[in-house]
Amino acid sequence: MRLDIVGSAGSYPSPDSACSSYLLRSGASSVLLDAGNGSQSRLYRLIEPANLNAIIISHGHVDHFADLIGIYHYLKYASPPKAPVPVFTTEDTRTKLEFLLGASNIDETVIALIVTEPGSIITAGSFSVSFYAARHSVPTLITRISDSSSVMCYGADGDVSEELSKASAGVDLLLGESTWVERTKDSAQGLHLDARNLAALAQSAAAARLVITHVAYPADKARIFEIVTDSYSGAAFLAEDGASFSF
Numbered sequence: 080m081r082l083d084i085v086g087s088a089g090s091y092p093s094p095d096s097a098c099s100s101y102l103l104r105s106g107a108s109s110v111l112l113d114a115g116n117g118s119q120s121r122l123y124r125l126i127e128p129a130n131l132n133a134i135i136i137s138h139g140h141v142d143h144f145a146d147l148i149g150i151y152h153y154l155k156y157a158s159p160p161k162a163p164v165p166v167f168t169t170e171d172t173r174t175k176l177e178f179l180l181g182a183s184n185i186d187e188t189v190i191a192l193i194v195t196e197p198g199s200i201i202t203a204g205s206f207s208v209s210f211y212a213a214r215h216s217v218p219t220l221i222t223r224i225s226d227s228s229s230v231m232c233y234g235a236d237g238d239v240s241e242e243l244s245k246a247s248a249g250v251d252l253l254l255g256e257s258t259w260v261e262r263t264k265d266s267a268q269g270l271h272l273d274a275r276n277l278a279a280l281a282q283s284a285a286a287a288r289l290v291i292t293h294v295a296y297p298a299d300k301a302r303i304f305e306i307v308t309d310s311y312s313g314a315a316f317l318a319e320d321g322a323s324f325s326f
């Protein structure tokens with residue numbers, strides 16, 4: 080499995096990073112996890128979007144779904160796919176897309192919007208994907224993805240939860256968020272992880288690798304890395320746009 084970081088900024092773009100988007104490939108199969116604002120221009124460098132086996136949008140926040148609108152228009156007018164590209168996402172995201180594009184304007188020969196519930200399992204190319212519920216401010220899907228040899232978890236956005244622990248147990252790679260360096264007493268519950276939360280999650284999951292993403296600019300990434308590696312004993316990396324990981 081190969082994971083490319085298309086965009087890694089949390090909540091809004093940073094000076095050197097687009098918002099959340101990750102491309103996962105295995106042999107001829109490819110899945111795009113999220114399409115945050117700014118990510119589409121970087122995606123072309125990695126893949127022809129019409130060739131994606133599936134797009135998974137974790138939730139209806141713009142830093143995760145905004146560029147799906149651009150990808151849709153590119154597919155519709157410039158590069159029609161041979162078959163509609165399946166887009167697995169939440170009801171909330173579908174409602175927002177229908178508002179932005181116009182429900183009757185969504186061309187089902189271009190994308191197939193598939194409302195997906197936690198607990199469901201789908202196949203995309205040679206990938207098998209299981210969905211879990213994140214603890215976030217809107218319905219959010221955590222994905223656990225495997226091919227014949229490896230398994231990874233993308234935690235999306237969300238606070239510590241049993242579902243997040245289950246989804247990340249024993250993975251070869253955990254792609255996890257640390258929006259904050261350290262949550263304060265005033266930090267809202269049920270929104271995001273900080274560095275300590277993420278390290279504890281990765282350690283208890285016995286994740287072989289941890290890729291730290293969704294850091295909200297200008298949070299100190301080096302400090303986040305320090306805190307994580309203090310208590311997590313696996314291999315830790317900071318996500319940067321353009322980085323890739325094979326596992």
Ligand SMILES: [Zn+2]
Nearest residue numbers: 090140142236
């Ligand atoms: Zn986010």
Ligand SMILES: [Zn+2]
Nearest residue numbers: 138140215236
């Ligand atoms: Zn969010």
